[in-house]
Amino acid sequence: MTPSQRGGVGGGLRDIPPWGILIYTMNATITTTYTVTGMTCGHCVAAVTEEVATLDGVIGVDVDLATGQMVVTSSRPLDDHVITAAVDEAGYAVSR
Numbered sequence: 001m002t003p004s005q006r007g008g009v010g011g012g013l014r015d016i017p018p019w020g021i022l023i024y025t026m027n028a029t030i031t032t033t034y035t036v037t038g039m040t041c042g043h044c045v046a047a048v049t050e051e052v053a054t055l056d057g058v059i060g061v062d063v064d065l066a067t068g069q070m071v072v073t074s075s076r077p078l079d080d081h082v083i084t085a086a087v088d089e090a091g092y093a094v095s096r
């Protein structure tokens with residue numbers, strides 16, 4: 001699976017006053033989805049999450065054990081090689 005990147009925004013659209021749009025825009029984040037292979041239990045998920053979460057620019061990491069899907073939220077576009085290296089460091093692989 002090829003990692004896909006799409007623009008997104010932090011926070012919700014609800015209850016944002018007109019002047020809030022500026023702040024809303026400044027909170028823009030990027031969500032990138034990867035597929036991690038080799039994970040078998042919650043410890044694997046924790047190891048991958050921990051490793052990727054320490055990367056510069058990463059705001060959040062959500063790993064699903066059943067599907068192997070890892071959703072990384074970041075404040076700027078991330079280098080795929082950096083993500084791949086971090087997952088590799090944890091002992092797993094990013095499938096393409």
Ligand SMILES: [Cu+2]
Pocket residue numbers: 039040041042043044045
């Ligand atoms: Cu495990």
